[in-house]
Amino acid sequence: MHILSRWLFALGMTVAMLCVPAAADQVAAQPAAGSRHMTLAAAADLHYAMDQVIAAYRHDHPADSIDVVYGASGQLLTQIEQGAPFELFFSADSDYPKQLVAHGNAGGQPVPYAVGRIVLWSASIDMHGVQVAHLAQSRFGRIAIANPQHAPYGKRAEQALRSAGVWDQLQSRLVYGENIAQTAQFAQSGNAQVGIIAQSLALDPAMAKGSYAPVPPTAYEPLQQSFVLTKRGADNALAQDFARYMQSAAARAILARYGFTLPGGADH
Amino acid sequence: MMPLLSTQDLQAFWLTLRLAATVTAVLLLLGTPLAWWLAQTRSRWQRPVAAVIALPLVLPPTVLGFYLLMLLGPQGAVGRLIAAMGLSALPFTFGGLVVGSVLYSLPFVVQPLNNAFEAIGARPLEVAACLRASPWDRFFSIACPMALPGFITAAVLGFAHTMGEFGVVLMIGGNIPGQTRVLSMRIFDHVEAGEYSQAHTLSLCLLVFSFAALLAMSLLRPRRVERG
Numbered sequence: 092m093h094i095l096s097r098w099l100f101a102l103g104m105t106v107a108m109l110c111v112p113a114a115a116d117q118v119a120a121q122p123a124a125g126s127r128h129m130t131l132a133a134a135a136d137l138h139y140a141m142d143q144v145i146a147a148y149r150h151d152h153p154a155d156s157i158d159v160v161y162g163a164s165g166q167l168l169t170q171i172e173q174g175a176p177f178e179l180f181f182s183a184d185s186d187y188p189k190q191l192v193a194h195g196n197a198g199g200q201p202v203p204y205a206v207g208r209i210v211l212w213s214a215s216i217d218m219h220g221v222q223v224a225h226l227a228q229s230r231f232g233r234i235a236i237a238n239p240q241h242a243p244y245g246k247r248a249e250q251a252l253r254s255a256g257v258w259d260q261l262q263s264r265l266v267y268g269e270n271i272a273q274t275a276q277f278a279q280s281g282n283a284q285v286g287i288i289a290q291s292l293a294l295d296p297a298m299a300k301g302s303y304a305p306v307p308p309t310a311y312e313p314l315q316q317s318f319v320l321t322k323r324g325a326d327n328a329l330a331q332d333f334a335r336y337m338q339s340a341a342a343r344a345i346l347a348r349y350g351f352t353l354p355g356g357a358d359h
Numbered sequence: 360m361m362p363l364l365s366t367q368d369l370q371a372f373w374l375t376l377r378l379a380a381t382v383t384a385v386l387l388l389l390g391t392p393l394a395w396w397l398a399q400t401r402s403r404w405q406r407p408v409a410a411v412i413a414l415p416l417v418l419p420p421t422v423l424g425f426y427l428l429m430l431l432g433p434q435g436a437v438g439r440l441i442a443a444m445g446l447s448a449l450p451f452t453f454g455g456l457v458v459g460s461v462l463y464s465l466p467f468v469v470q471p472l473n474n475a476f477e478a479i480g481a482r483p484l485e486v487a488a489c490l491r492a493s494p495w496d497r498f499f500s501i502a503c504p505m506a507l508p509g510f511i512t513a514a515v516l517g518f519a520h521t522m523g524e525f526g527v528v529l530m531i532g533g534n535i536p537g538q539t540r541v542l543s544m545r546i547f548d549h550v551e552a553g554e555y556s557q558a559h560t561l562s563l564c565l566l567v568f569s570f571a572a573l574l575a576m577s578l579l580r581p582r583r584v585e586r587g
Contacts, residue, residue, distance in 0.1 A: 233451065241551040282451065
């Protein structure tokens with residue numbers, strides 16, 4: 092009995108510890124009456140740019156709270172289709188948002204918000220003037236790309252390597268990141284000498300210690316990126332406001348600063 | 360009609376088996392003396408060392424993977440040492456996965472061995488010593504046979520745990536076909552690409568394998584031996 096009562100005590104303490112923070116959360120979440128919340132899922136290439144956009148939005152709307160989850164676009168699509176609680180989905184391409192619509196899991200039509208670019212980035216090698224075809228030289232060592240199977244930037248990297256005629260030759264030197272952010276991290280840590288990464292990541296101060304060379308946009312299929320409201324996002328006023336905010340001059344300026352070309356002709 | 364397993368899936372399957380076999384062999388070689396020392400020593404380092412070995416049980420594999428990536432990378436201490444010895448860097452290679460998996464599966468091998476060695480007790484070894492058995496003789500003729508169930512458990516757990524390893528591989532693997540693209544990575548890729556049927560097939564393979572391994576382990580273990 093003695094052991095049992097101790098065990099029950101421990102169990103009670105555990106339950107109590109689990110409940111207290113949860114209750115505190117609720118208290119903290121309650122007071123701002125009319126405060127709104129949403130979670131958006133964004134492709135990893137937006138890592139720095141989206142943080143800035145959200146900061147700018149929150150500056151104007153301090154009562155709203157926005158959580159972000161970054162990942163590979165394919166991974167995020169899978170998660171949304173399996174019921175992940177995301178209100179907005181920013182893909183690194185336009186195919187995944189279209190799929191979400193086709194499968195009946197979207198709350199609107201895809202909206203193009205940017206055109207992505209890829210660059211050759213290195214922490215240790217001066218990349219100025221380097222072309223994709225040069226990567227065949229052994230001095231470039233290991234080359235990190237995002238997984239072409241489910242990362243749009245990986246697909247574009249593969250296309251660029253193929254159009255330069257070095258894809259087959261480089262097979263043994265390629266390393267695959269799960270998404271473009273991990274690919275950038277492989278290159279940033281020097282474990283891969285070169286990374287074929289999103290320009291939006293290369294332009295962030297965090298990556299400033301390296302150098303990069305843009306890949307000519309003719310070498311790969313244009314990477315038009317779209318976002319879409321999810322089904323649950325259709326009922327969320329904040330998600331709709333934020334979707335509109337993406338068309339604003341402020342949001343577009345931030346994206347432009349991160350090297351995205353903007354789809355022309357939208358309103359505003 | 361698609362074949363049940365694609366060539367790439369099969370490649371991942373064999374690679375995973377090769378990794379698990381290599382890691383198990385290395386772990387038995389490393390883990391046996393380590394477990395023996397832990398069971399025999401009266402050193403004040405015994406408990407700290409045991410705690411360090413048990414760390415992978417509670418640490419997220421991402422922590423281990425992160426440290427390995429930093430240590431083994433070109434700027435890392437170990438990475439520089441390896442480069443100075445003229446060897447190629449470990450991240451993104453099969454060798455790197457072996458190193459990572461050995462660390463990650465270490466407690467799964469050392470702990471059963473340690474328990475088995477401790478269960479022998481001092482007496483059989485003292486008796487053997489009285490009969491003038493050398494320390495080596497005592498270890499190989501007395502301790503090892505008596506700890507056989509421990510060896511079986513250790514080998515099966517080390518092998519099965521490496522088969523299912525994911526977090527460390529994700530951090531230091533680089534997902535290279537035939538080198539570091541193991542089954543768990545392949546399943547992850549299939550799921551991310553929305554290829555659920557392939558993910559189902561591979562997951563079922565791993566599930567059946569893991570169950571079979573655990574069942575075999577309990578069947579192989581001799582029943583409790585009565586000791587006089």
